Amino acid sequence: MNEKVKPLVAKSIRGDEITIDESRRILHAKGAELTAYMAGAHGIKEHYFADRVDLCSIINAKSGHCPENCSFCAQSLHHQAEVPIYPLRSVDEIVLGAMQAQRNGSHCYGIVTSGTRIKPGDEFSTLLSALRRINRETTIAPSVSLGILDAESAKALFKAGCKTYHHNLETARSYFPQICTTHDYQEDIETIICAKKAGLKTCCGGIFGLGESIEQRIELGMILRELDVDSVPLNFLSPVAGTPLQDAKMLSPMDCLRIICLYRYLLPDKHITVCGGREKNLGEFQSAIFMAGASGMMIGNYLTTSGRNHAVDEQMLINAEVTINV
Numbered sequence: 001m002n003e004k005v006k007p008l009v010a011k012s013i014r015g016d017e018i019t020i021d022e023s024r025r026i027l028h029a030k031g032a033e034l035t036a037y038m039a040g041a042h043g044i045k046e047h048y049f050a051d052r053v054d055l056c057s058i059i060n061a062k063s064g065h066c067p068e069n070c071s072f073c074a075q076s077l078h079h080q081a082e083v084p085i086y087p088l089r090s091v092d093e094i095v096l097g098a099m100q101a102q103r104n105g106s107h108c109y110g111i112v113t114s115g116t117r118i119k120p121g122d123e124f125s126t127l128l129s130a131l132r133r134i135n136r137e138t139t140i141a142p143s144v145s146l147g148i149l150d151a152e153s154a155k156a157l158f159k160a161g162c163k164t165y166h167h168n169l170e171t172a173r174s175y176f177p178q179i180c181t182t183h184d185y186q187e188d189i190e191t192i193i194c195a196k197k198a199g200l201k202t203c204c205g206g207i208f209g210l211g212e213s214i215e216q217r218i219e220l221g222m223i224l225r226e227l228d229v230d231s232v233p234l235n236f237l238s239p240v241a242g243t244p245l246q247d248a249k250m251l252s253p254m255d256c257l258r259i260i261c262l263y264r265y266l267l268p269d270k271h272i273t274v275c276g277g278r279e280k281n282l283g284e285f286q287s288a289i290f291m292a293g294a295s296g297m298m299i300g301n302y303l304t305t306s307g308r309n310h311a312v313d314e315q316m317l318i319n320a321e322v323t324i325n326v
């Protein structure tokens with residue numbers, strides 16, 4: 001391993017915190033320096049996870065008409081993007097999705113609903129029934145992403161067999177007001193704390209390419225480190241027509257790899273999963289995500305955009321010589 005990177009790798013594995021200066025160097029690295037950092041990140045990943053990777057899938061269980069105004073999101077009522085709008089899927093449809101995800105090799109199945117929160121009542125009961133059935137009828141780990149959460153709902157989800165609560169912070173606290181003004185960042189933080197208190201694992205990350213600065217990419221990583229979340233999904237913006245970010249420039253593949261690499265150094269023992277925007281932002285560099293320190297990848301469709309053909313992803317995983325966790 002490169003002599004310059006070795007002490008940083010050892011520091012990360014020891015659990016000592018990577019500093020802002022060290023993080024900056026990773027996000028500015030190019031050429032051989034970047035590949036050296038990536039080799040280090042790969043080493044950290046292998047220290048904690050060997051050659052194993054987790055695959056996850058989601059179902060967009062309730063789509064569109066969201067009163068929040070996240071500027072990247074096609075499902076917001078405030079924007080003019082064309083997305084399917086439908087109410088909560090039935091228990092059968094959600095359970096069938098879990099079975100399909102399990103057949104495709106996913107370790108975790110995320111049930112995602114649009115909206116600020118799910119209120120107690122019929123919709124919440126449907127979700128609890130779906131969770132119970134997924135636990136009875138499959139071996140996949142069910143997770144939910146239902147927006148802002150309260151303590152009582154968190155307890156009910158845990159009791160119904162939900163393993164993980166997914167709640168992205170989207171971006172750094174200092175940039176959040178440019179991205180969303182309909183709720184406060186602190187509500188997102190409290191949601192994560194509330195899920196943890198109920199015994200749920202937490203899966204929380206963000207989306208990059210929203211116009212945030214290098215410093216803000218570091219800031220988000222440090223907030224997630226502080227929150228001690230269990231897994232960190234990294235999304236890269238694919239601009240959607242009709243949203244305020246429709247003309248945003250996509251990140252380069254190297255930018256995406258720098259971000260994955262940084263997050264591995266910052267969060268050495270957490271699952272780092274590459275999710276939305278993988279195909280469009282990384283292009284032919286997709287398989288390099290594992291060499292940059294990722295320990296997981298989302299497969300299948302995303303919330304409002306289609307994912308890659310399953311057979312193509314399967315072949316990529318074989319070529320990358322990784323072992324899929326089942």
Ligand code: SF4
Nearest residue numbers: 066068070073076114
């Ligand atoms: S990201 Fe979630 S909360 Fe924000 S507008 Fe989209 S569906 Fe609503």
